[in-house]
Amino acid sequence: MLSYTPPLKDMRFVLEQVLDAPRMLAAMPAYAEVDTDLMRQVCGEAGRFAADVLFPLNAVGDRAGCRYEQGEVRTPPGFADAYRQYSAAGWPALACAPEHGGQGLPQVLNCVLQEMISSANHGWGMYPGLAHGAYACLAQYGSAELRERYLEKIVSGEWLATMCLTEPQAGSDLGLLRSRAEPAGDGRYAISGAKIFISGGEHDMTANIVHLVLARLPDAAAGSKGISLFLAPKWLPDGARNAIHCTGIEHKMGIRGSATCSMQFDGATGWLVGEPHRGLAAMFVMMNAARLQVAAQGLGIAETAWQNAEAYAHERLQGKAAACPAGQDGGRADPIARHAAVQRLLMTQRAYVEGGRMLAYWTGLALDCAEQHADPAMREQAHGHVSLLTPVLKAMLTEQGFAGASQALQVFGGHGYIAETGIEQYVRDARVAMIYEGSNEIQAVDLLLRKVLADGGARLDDWLALVRATAALERDGELAAPAQALAALAERTQAAVRAIAQAAAAQPALPYRVAPDMLRVTGHCGLAWMWLRAARAAIDGQAQDPAFHDAKRATAGYYFACVLPEVEQLFAVINNCLQQSAGGAGACFYPQGD
Amino acid sequence: MLSYTPPLKDMRFVLEQVLDAPRMLAAMPAYAEVDTDLMRQVCGEAGRFAADVLFPLNAVGDRAGCRYEQGEVRTPPGFADAYRQYSAAGWPALACAPEHGGQGLPQVLNCVLQEMISSANHGWGMYPGLAHGAYACLAQYGSAELRERYLEKIVSGEWLATMCLTEPQAGSDLGLLRSRAEPAGDGRYAISGAKIFISGGEHDMTANIVHLVLARLPDAAAGSKGISLFLAPKWLPDGARNAIHCTGIEHKMGIRGSATCSMQFDGATGWLVGEPHRGLAAMFVMMNAARLQVAAQGLGIAETAWQNAEAYAHERLQGKAAACPAGQDGGRADPIARHAAVQRLLMTQRAYVEGGRMLAYWTGLALDCAEQHADPAMREQAHGHVSLLTPVLKAMLTEQGFAGASQALQVFGGHGYIAETGIEQYVRDARVAMIYEGSNEIQAVDLLLRKVLADGGARLDDWLALVRATAALERDGELAAPAQALAALAERTQAAVRAIAQAAAAQPALPYRVAPDMLRVTGHCGLAWMWLRAARAAIDGQAQDPAFHDAKRATAGYYFACVLPEVEQLFAVINNCLQQSAGGAGACFYPQGD
Incomplete structure (x- = not known):
């Protein structure tokens, strides 16, 4: 129940x-x-x-x-x-x-x-x-x-x-x-x-x-x-x-x-x-x-x-957890929340x-x-x-x-x-x-074609300026690493948009092909931005309710370590599609003769 | 129906x-x-x-x-x-x-x-x-x-x-x-x-x-x-x-x-x-x-x-496809199979x-x-x-x-x-x-802990030798690029295993944490291996039934361009967990005080 x-x-x-x-x-x-x-x-x-x-x-x-x-x-x-x-x-x-x-x-x-x-x-x-x-x-x-x-x-x-x-x-x-x-x-x-x-x-x-x-x-x-x-x-x-x-x-x-x-x-x-x-x-x-x-x-x-x-x-x-050796029942089994796979x-x-x-x-x-x-x-x-x-x-x-x-x-x-x-x-x-x-496929086309490429990326740049500004506030101190990751992500996102816009002239199908990837990249720009702000808010609020704010910082850390890396996959796919496109292949990358 | x-x-x-x-x-x-x-x-x-x-x-x-x-x-x-x-x-x-x-x-x-x-x-x-x-x-x-x-x-x-x-x-x-x-x-x-x-x-x-x-x-x-x-x-x-x-x-x-x-x-x-x-x-x-x-x-x-x-x-x-301008009905709409998002x-x-x-x-x-x-x-x-x-x-x-x-x-x-x-x-x-x-979480632990780390990676190395041998057959010619990607993947997989084994001595929880990622990395070693072999078989069989074999080559190309890049995400997560582990953080990366 x-x-x-x-x-x-x-x-x-x-x-x-x-x-x-x-x-x-x-x-x-x-x-x-x-x-x-x-x-x-x-x-x-x-x-x-x-x-x-x-x-x-x-x-x-x-x-x-x-x-x-x-x-x-x-x-x-x-x-x-x-x-x-x-x-x-x-x-x-x-x-x-x-x-x-x-x-x-x-x-x-x-x-x-x-x-x-x-x-x-x-x-x-x-x-x-x-x-x-x-x-x-x-x-x-x-x-x-x-x-x-x-x-x-x-x-x-x-x-x-x-x-x-x-x-x-x-x-x-x-x-x-x-x-x-x-x-x-x-x-x-x-x-x-x-x-x-x-x-x-x-x-x-x-x-x-x-x-x-x-x-x-x-x-x-x-x-x-x-x-x-x-x-x-x-x-x-x-x-x-x-x-x-x-x-x-x-x-x-x-x-x-x-x-x-x-x-x-x-x-x-x-x-x-x-x-x-x-x-x-x-x-x-x-x-x-x-x-x-x-x-x-x-x-x-x-x-x-x-x-x-x-x-x-x-x-x-169920089972003893390697992560946290002290079993809650003093014996045979730990709560599965202590198992790393369940934690993931x-x-x-x-x-x-x-x-x-x-x-x-x-x-x-x-x-x-x-x-x-x-x-x-x-x-x-x-x-x-x-x-x-x-x-x-x-x-x-x-x-x-x-x-x-x-x-x-x-x-x-x-x-x-x-x-x-x-x-x-x-x-x-x-x-x-x-x-x-x-459908989510329609959303991806709406984002990349109508919201980003249609104005030469101006609206995206305007929003990413806010994202970068947050990152710039954390040049030193304990949030410097995630802030750097966020700034780099914004940079890579803009570079990808430029490359797609350029390739689209000769290959009008290309933006449609990479639209789902670009949507998730943009989403991660937003999520990483928010998690950086949350980590800052948690640090500032630490004195009241330390346990609550520690959990927020831990989740922010998890986001940057284990969730955000999806962008590595997304950028690799985008780059591969750009390369195929540059090679003249893949005007229609679906098998034709099947 | x-x-x-x-x-x-x-x-x-x-x-x-x-x-x-x-x-x-x-x-x-x-x-x-x-x-x-x-x-x-x-x-x-x-x-x-x-x-x-x-x-x-x-x-x-x-x-x-x-x-x-x-x-x-x-x-x-x-x-x-x-x-x-x-x-x-x-x-x-x-x-x-x-x-x-x-x-x-x-x-x-x-x-x-x-x-x-x-x-x-x-x-x-x-x-x-x-x-x-x-x-x-x-x-x-x-x-x-x-x-x-x-x-x-x-x-x-x-x-x-x-x-x-x-x-x-x-x-x-x-x-x-x-x-x-x-x-x-x-x-x-x-x-x-x-x-x-x-x-x-x-x-x-x-x-x-x-x-x-x-x-x-x-x-x-x-x-x-x-x-x-x-x-x-x-x-x-x-x-x-x-x-x-x-x-x-x-x-x-x-x-x-x-x-x-x-x-x-x-x-x-x-x-x-x-x-x-x-x-x-x-x-x-x-x-x-x-x-x-x-x-x-x-x-x-x-x-x-x-x-x-x-x-x-x-x-x-539904809709005109950018990828393939000639609409099948000569008019308003193309089969959705011609839309890039559906093709993906x-x-x-x-x-x-x-x-x-x-x-x-x-x-x-x-x-x-x-x-x-x-x-x-x-x-x-x-x-x-x-x-x-x-x-x-x-x-x-x-x-x-x-x-x-x-x-x-x-x-x-x-x-x-x-x-x-x-x-x-x-x-x-x-x-x-x-x-x-x-459960698939149990499979990941079975693979990394019992099948890979338990014998110092010997069984994995033995299998990857077969994978590498296939890649080595394609040093030149049109399959050189995917063969290189496959060889590099095998190399990175073995390097990741070595790093995990080393870190596990001080951090016994670490292998459990990255086990799901390593399972999918190993799976991609297998899939990439098979797609390279399939591409070779399709080239060799080309003369009979060209359309069928072209489709196989196109799908192999798609696998390497758009599916295999998941390993970039997986390796990034593994590396982030290794680094956290090296920094002494994350002995139990689940928020404790929540």
Whole structure:
């Protein structure tokens, strides 16, 4: 049986000691009142809700799954009630603007909330998961009428929202989508088409469901430039049922408590959101918010998996450990946490979870800065950092969600493979996050092609300047070695970008080939940066709570010694691909004649 | 819907062109008649059985699972009938000695059979999975009476066998086991205790089940030196039911068609196998056979996963590929197999599957050599190679079974996460193989501590001499660069072993800490060796079937460019641990004060 303890102390360490969030937020007029106490209070309440209400429903949701019957979907026992508590407590409104009924709290606290929800119950979290993105998209692109009619309902949690993109023939490539929207002449549109993989497309949690749907207008160009975005509610303002129906739900590997729906639109009434044919731009507001949230899912899953593996490793006695000769039972066997191989598994999880949390929250703060900083130049710079790190976090943290859950399962051994233990559900649940909201391969292309090469590396350089500045603070003393490693990594990363940009002129396929490696290299720049800052914060905070801060320093040391070296592999692959490319080989390195 | 095509052409390439198996077997009197035709015939028949009989039951087994009722276990529909066909065709007897009713065919063909069974139906394969190990163990350690009574029944497949080791408190550490065996005075023993995770402990496939059980005699020492091995059948020779009962089956993440039983022994009648208190030595005969078989499971799963991902990637059209501008549909979208990121996923799988097959079959041939070569010195040398590579193959190929299945799922995208597609079952099934028959962490310790450091690296050096000899053949010409990389890798591996051995004197925990890295380094020595040989065979065979051989060379190139660089990460970690160790830090690198 698993447990979940909200990691409040670790979160405080990150927010207060490493990132100095209260001071950063103080530079944003909207968050002038967000002080340390308020942040702690929100984290504490979110943690209580996640641990007390959501976590007990996690295994229930997996076992019961959703039931589909004649267009209706029944969510697992307890799910709808948990949602009522969630919206009653005002969680949907957390980071929404006060003028729309929101609490006006910073995005970084939303990151904390999302992490905890996913730690406790990934499947449940899928239902409210898209509400904030829908809110952001409507707030920015919705007409006054749509904003008036839908924003407050979404902010209050009274209605939930979906994102209807995928069609059977159009997944990663939305340009292939076929759903059509015919103008009715009165400002309304009749939407027709079939959508698949729609999370929360139908359920019994809210009285209405607000669908944001991609479709083509009659005069639309082919491809992604002919796609428009529409809002189509399950129930129309006049109380009539809209022609939108769930035709079935998927039987999935994991997140079985989440209803993944096939949706049929049969001339459903909808309203345009944003400009005609510019639907992808509007949808990307929603998508980018969703991608950061998916990163938090990976993080949350990795946290719970690690917590439980850690606890089990201290309980389970097997074999004498060479590392620590004094057996806890005075005799035959040590806790497996004393065995080096188990320590490697646990420390790798921990280095990614804690490092990933620092980088995710840093990015959450950058998002706040991008939205609310008093200085427009700071807003613009922060926006660049967020756009750079969003794909990195989405891919790295979802990979670690799956890998970390699998590592935790390994610590449990044969018991981990048994359903009742619960950890295998985390492995199954985690797997989907590497696919949805843009597969991790798409994230890699987004990062290298659109975020890095497109501006000649300027945005990356701007961010790496912050990284280098941290390293420069530690020229002497006990952190000199990791600081040097960090500075060298930044240097090598920039050199790799230059070499790729140069080679791409003759070999346009090359950046696509090395994009996955460059994404992880960039991620390690961020993780190493954060671990250096954490080590500094731990040294500075040493006097209070030495054991806690020693553990942070030990994990930082582990990250630099045993996790960061992945970059040696990545750079070697990149260099090999560059060389092959220079030799004229590998224009298409896939065997042709097979 | 998945499919499985036995990779007969690839297998022939490995057996005939890369490994020259017929010539190697000709040096073994027992296999004088095993020529190319016979090998092809066995492979073809095994493939037909796997594809036609076992594969169609794979999803059935996952969906139906096993049913437990009052001590009885019903296997999934079709499983028992498939087993009848399997034993009627003589497959259990394949690599058993003719004097016990076996077919006397080489172990390498057993590797082929095991790979195909696992490709087709991992869950089903668990039932006959331990029969060959039980046969080998009884043939070597059983009394004349036991051999007479049980060997032929096992060889004919009339009875199946189990391995009863694990107890709730004794998993990786068998020294903790508590089951007891009281001598009855007439050569029989009364065995009592509870065993868990017993694959095929109860089922409806055979009339009798032969349990090989570890238990302690009354005068046994504590720990692993006080463990004896017993044979205890479900039905006694006089027709009475033995006091062995299945008390339940596990609900597992995967291999749901396999009955994983809790077994209760209540004074069950058994006979000693081998000497008192030397049970682990006898059990290890069975265990080593099982470990190679588990390696073949990982390989088989990775093969089917890759086949299906490959086929899907050629069907599914999404997006224009930068790599290959000519779209197959003349228009909007290319098959995803033309996208670089998908190619990376597919090629990584392929490099591991084909490379892993070469190394596994090479080890199968070495096992034949160890058992049957005319020259005792050759037998001893081959035995050393098998003992060295068994833990490497078990860990590397089961990791790739899971990673490869997950990579295949990624190629399927959202569709891969849906149960009906079938690939997610392969991910769930594959996961267990990293745990059972000695977790992969145990394999790493077995390799570095027992197989490498224990003899001062002599066995490793002896094997690496073969590796170097291959590299030395390619000093010039188009394979000079990979040959150089291989020679350098062998050199660095030996240097790392020397450094670890030296540091271990002062830091006994160090080898345990770097054991997982050294296992993968050793695995890459083997894979790089095999890919160099494959590239040579492909060049030599080029004239016949150029497309096939070009693909082999392309995959070899991919292995050296994009897979082998993992060793850069591994050596960096090893060096960092050595340095920490030299600095006196990290005697216990796990945070103590947390």
